Amino acid sequence: MSMRRFAMALHGGAGARRNRDYSREVPHMLELAERARNRLAGGASALDVAVETAMALEDSGLYVAGRGASPNLAGDYELDASLMDGSSQAAGAVAALKGVRNPILAARRVMEATPHVMLAGEGAEAFCREQDLAGIEDPDAWFTRAGQGEDNHPPGTLAHGTVGCVVLDLNGRMASATSTAGVFGKMPGRVGDTPIPAAGTWADSHAAVSGTGQGEYFIRTAACAQTSWRVAAGATVAQAAQAVIDEIGRLGGDGGLIAVDRQGRIAMPYNSQGMKRAWATSDGHIGSAVFDEGPTQL
Structure with missing residues (x-):
């Protein structure tokens, strides 16, 4: 019988720039990795840990998701999130959601309380009210606009920020959760x-x-599903994730991925200047990094 193991990784966005100070984000991500490690060591499920970690990233106001969101061109805060349970391939998502503190929790409610995968816009908002999810009374006071000034893409290009978490638990179950406010200055x-599975x-x-x-670019390449399909075809998770990032780069896009496979191996490649990330495994590996001072695979 193979020894049971767990592994997790999180990201706080691939829009990191070397001229910015990440002295708040790095210890915060490490704290979340430690918390996830302890939960997984105690037998928590991959899905629970993925959602809990994504919610903590949303609540922090340090990343371009949840409280850290920036407004669109109309001055509104439209948030997206999704999650997926690997054991059942059940999924839930919300898109263009306004007025809800934790989009990732809304996505989980969609998955568990409806026959659907995604709810969007006003319908998603109505559903969240029915579910008594925490709302936002004063957006200008609540949102921190964490990403302002971070990504220096030229005007008219797709500057970005997102948070996410991937998990393998002791029972061999895997899950992924992702949340964002989308690209800066979006329509x-x-x-x-x-919010799109795959x-x-x-x-x-x-x-x-x-x-x-x-x-x-991630939509055009089905980036996350393609990574897993490459693993299924025999690639290592590191090879698979890097191949997808390379394909995105050839199309002219940038960003990063975090991925974990059923053996607990982790990949965290990116082609931007940096990617805020952290990781923890049952083998004792744990850390947090933004640039090339940290690993991109374990």
């Missing part, structure tokens, strides 16, 4: 890869994957 109603989130029996970057 009202724009939906990127984050593009921005994926989990099955081979791998759990979460993406961060210019979502239009």
